[in-house]
Amino acid sequence: LAKTTQPISMDSYEGQEVNITCSHNNIATNDYITWYQQFPSQGPRFIIQGYKTKVTNEVASLFIPADRKSSTLSLPRVSLSDTAVYYCLVFRGDYKLSFGAGTTVTVRA
């Protein structure tokens, strides 16, 4: 499994854009990049997945450069309810998701 590295924590304020960058230097050709969100006392929730370039949905955008050695999850105009742990995962289709430590995002008023 490709190893991922992401910041342990990030602080932000309501209304700001939050960008979380994940490093995955040994990503393989068949690997996809997936992000999950986990609120306190809840199970993780799928946010977005991508292979290259940019993917956008109603929750976030995912930017993946051409070399795919990193990816950036962008959360537009965060609110207090976006306070959560965000996990970057790389998988190869082997039906296993390997969760790292994640990034704890704290949004303040």
Next chain:
Amino acid sequence: DAGVIQSPRHEVTEMGQEVTLRCKPISGHDYLFWYRQTMMRGLELLIYFNNNVPIDDSGMPEDRFSAKMPNASFSTLKIQPSEPRDSAVYFCASSQDYLVFYEQYFGPGTRLTVT
């Protein structure tokens, strides 16, 4: 759909007792996963099933742990005998099919405390 259902939500038991955790996946989902989450080790995959068949149990910590899926709508994770180090939050998740298995739907979890 009600989502993935887990029971009980909280379980407190004494060391040596048998513990059974239950999960009902989302109807129509082919894959079911059991995870364990602790502060020290994070979120770990224990075992997963495809169409009720266990595919990979390499994450099961030891023989005290066992999991079954007798039908498409029910799975159990059993710990016998339980030990204090088994204290954790246990999540069950399901996904629809191999095309979107990366999109897993997690249940609310069962918080297990072994004293």
